[in-house]
Amino acid sequence: VELCERLTVEDEVAFEDLWRRMGLSVDWTQTYQTIDANAQRVSQLAFLRNLARGEAYQTEAPTLWDVTFRTAVAQAELEDRERPGAYHRIGFPTTANPGEKVFIETTRPELLAACVALVAHPDDERYQPLFGSTVTTPAFGVHVPVVAHHLAEPDKGSGIAMICTFGDLTDVTWWRELQLPTRPIIGWDGRILRDVPEWITSDSGRAHYESIAGATSHTAKERMVEILRETGDMVGDPRPITHAVKFFEKGDK
Known part of the structure; x- marks a missing residue:
């Protein structure tokens, strides 16, 4: 987790530099992380609400997996290669x-x-x-x-x-x-x-x-x-x- 947080900071700097050079109109005072403490709290509260409503369940299902990094992969992280x-x-x-x-x-x-x-x-x-x-x-x-x-x-x-x-x-x-x-x-x-x-x-x-x-x-x-x-x-x-x-x-x- 610490390594992920460290890499996130490095990526933020790289993306901000790229977007500034591209001239994107961004309010840099409104940045946030999807894995910071606030986002984690919002996600956890939403899950607990779903659980209380009976909307959350446990099941066995397949997931996308990378055998090199040995981690689950999101569909947004996939790309086609010939x-x-x-x-x-x-x-x-x-x-x-x-x-x-x-x-x-x-x-x-x-x-x-x-x-x-x-x-x-x-x-x-x-x-x-x-x-x-x-x-x-x-x-x-x-x-x-x-x-x-x-x-x-x-x-x-x-x-x-x-x-x-x-x-x-x-x-x-x-x-x-x-x-x-x-x-x-x-x-x-x-x-x-x-x-x-x-x-x-x-x-x-x-x-x-x-x-x-x-x-x-x-x-x-x-x-x-x-x-x-x-x-x-x-x-x-x-x-x-x-x-x-x-x-x-x-x-x-």
Whole structure:
């Protein structure tokens, strides 16, 4: 806290200098901090009022997290950066007919063990017959439902996506609105959790998970690509792309 307060003072000086040079019309006698003692008191009193009204509650929910600084991040602190990536075409066997597969295209194969559903747009005729059915996650053998949601993009990739907990903010929206289970596999340090999750029950699935346990997301991605090639669940080579990736403005991962 002391370090934050010290840095705040330094930032104030830098911002004031910048704004004065820009010629902004500011009454410098009216400055305040959003983390000073007065702001803290106002915030605490507001929370106590919400608590008394029954408007405050405790729940388990995801948060934005920076693995380098190991701190929660506000949405206002996010920025998009163009980064190279690749689409991986992966087949999910249908539960009713394992010989038939539903193909997704994802840039995050390392999150496959965290998959909780496949999602397509409700008006997408290609996948309407699958809504309400289940498929099996390749390599891990977990049954997940095929669901419909208006945020799914028919023109993106194969038109059907996997929902993982959590790959991005859209995953959070789908998870919340579709009331899906939570299956986290990445720890606070950005590495794959070491213990095999309870939802992976097959011997082969547990063995595949153990091969990525403890790895960084980058290494886990490489290992998952190798696994999916060995199991025959990935079609062709990854298709290179450049896409926007969200970063903490002060971070590099």
